[in-house]
Amino acid sequence: MHESELQPTADGSLTVHSARFGQSYGSRFGAATQARQVFAEGSGTHRHPAPRVLEVGFGLGQNFRATLAATAGRPLHYLAYEFDPVPAETLFRVASSDPVAAHPGWRALLAGWPGSVTAPELKFDLRPEDVTLATLPHDWASAVYLDGFSPEVNPEVWTPAFLGRLADALQPGGVLVTYSAAGHVRRGLQAAGLEVERRPGPAGKREVLRAVRPVV
Secondary structure: OOOOOEEEOOOOOEEEEEOOOOEEOOOOOOHHHHHHHHHHHOOOHHHOOOOEEEEEOOOOOHHHHHHHHHOOOOOEEEEEEOOOOOOHHHHHHHHHHOHHHHOHHHHHHHHHOOOOEEEOOEEEEEEOOOHHHOOOOOOOEEEEEEOOOOOOOOHHHHOHHHHHHHHHHEEEEEEEEEOOOOHHHHHHHHHOOOEEEEEEOOOOOOEEEEEEOOOO
16 A cells, blocks of 8 residues: 655655655655666766666656656657556656656656556556566666665565676666665675676765676
8 A cells, every 4th residue: 555645855856655665765855866866867878869777666756757857859768667556646746846747758657557658759668566576678778777665675676686687687888776875785786797886875875876787
């Protein structure tokens, strides 16, 4: 069950508390800022000519909206896994203060939620399933957004085995980004063969991780 009460964050964007995990979907220090800095820009997706994004934990669509804004005018293929999709009404309300709420791609997503969307310059696929059991694409993603709930409450998507599968989903030169800078996450990404760096995080996060699949 989803908690429907909207919570403002420090940058004016909105989030929602998850009763299931006991955490908010977005950073209380600025959900939109984290989505833009850590994911859309941190992965280089904002500069990619034709990005393919695989997201673990679609949540309230904050990273998707940040990516839509950052890639305007360029083709975007977005594959999102979300085990427990929130209602379309919640997505609508959370995005009400976001300029991207008027984007045709976002409106098409809401109209077809939960499902897939094909719109001008956008192909969006939502997979409402357990991503740890899913068959992930191989050598496909220019960027992976690892944005599940924290390792403390959702450890399944932070295991070395699953991190290895995410690394395998990246194209050579592709980038995985996550808000978590936990040591075991960094080591798991390194064990998967990725080149990992700590980067300064947005407000409320001292560091975040950026990991690149080497071009051999």
